[in-house]
Amino acid sequence: MSAISVGQAVVLGAVEGVTEFLPVSSTGHLKITEGLMGIPVDDNAVVGFSAVIQVGAIAAVFVYFFKDIVRIISAWGRGLAHRDERHHHDYRFAWWVICATVPIVAVGLAAKPLIEGPLASLWVVAASLMVGSAVMWAADQIGRHKRGEDDTTFKDAMLVGSSQILALLFPGFSRSGATMSTALALDLDRVAATRLSFFLGIPALTGAGLYELKDALGAGVGVAPLVVGTVVSFVVAYASIAWLLKFVAKHSFNAFVIYRIVVGLLLFGLLGAGVLN
Numbered sequence: 001m002s003a004i005s006v007g008q009a010v011v012l013g014a015v016e017g018v019t020e021f022l023p024v025s026s027t028g029h030l031k032i033t034e035g036l037m038g039i040p041v042d043d044n045a046v047v048g049f050s051a052v053i054q055v056g057a058i059a060a061v062f063v064y065f066f067k068d069i070v071r072i073i074s075a076w077g078r079g080l081a082h083r084d085e086r087h088h089h090d091y092r093f094a095w096w097v098i099c100a101t102v103p104i105v106a107v108g109l110a111a112k113p114l115i116e117g118p119l120a121s122l123w124v125v126a127a128s129l130m131v132g133s134a135v136m137w138a139a140d141q142i143g144r145h146k147r148g149e150d151d152t153t154f155k156d157a158m159l160v161g162s163s164q165i166l167a168l169l170f171p172g173f174s175r176s177g178a179t180m181s182t183a184l185a186l187d188l189d190r191v192a193a194t195r196l197s198f199f200l201g202i203p204a205l206t207g208a209g210l211y212e213l214k215d216a217l218g219a220g221v222g223v224a225p226l227v228v229g230t231v232v233s234f235v236v237a238y239a240s241i242a243w244l245l246k247f248v249a250k251h252s253f254n255a256f257v258i259y260r261i262v263v264g265l266l267l268f269g270l271l272g273a274g275v276l277n
Helices: 006-019 024-037 046-065 066-081 091-112 112-114 120-143 154-162 164-169 173-187 192-218 223-248 254-272
Strands: none
Touching: 006 024, 006 046, 024 046, 024 120, 024 173, 024 254, 046 066, 046 192, 046 223, 066 091, 066 192, 091 112, 091 154, 091 164, 091 192, 112 164, 120 173, 120 254, 154 164, 154 173, 154 192, 164 173, 164 192, 164 223, 173 192, 192 223
């Protein structure tokens, strides 16, 4: 029998789609939702399912930013073939994304037992939500928001890409929150920080989903829940991306900071009262 039903997959897919790219922690919200539905958050099948449905969300990024991705990959291909094409920013940016993915891949493989074991805890999620909120607020306040997407450098990409490790080790910190906060602290404007977070998440999230696919199936998650959860995640994530880019163009990240604090406090309360464990 599947560890997750189709109905539960719909709910989890929607939660993943809404929260994957908002700086509120998709992993944290998935674990909270799983806990409320009585699904064991540290079960290997459940961990694998969560990683697989991320592919639906990342597919939404491919579709939404299709022209940008084609432009960057084309520039990379031209640069590989012709030396005189390597001065273009898009060519360099493609290499930066590749290089910036190496740290999270290395840590993800090395710390997999820890990530799926002791760190897969709702207590860790609650604490990470709170700490991540403070980091995001500070980054948004100290950042000067004066640099655009064309001003990004290799150093920016490596620092922002490496910050994804925080979310990997501490579910609740938020991959989007960590990357956006780092980019803001480096003085990128909010739209540039958000777009950089999207592009750097493509290889990491896609790789994680594909890597976990066989384990998710082998551990007891049926094909139907995986497909349904992934499709729902795609549809909802596409709408979420469009909304977020419009929102950050005119607003600060304070709304997300407040929301994270509320959810973190609520989660601590539910855990303390024994409603969740």
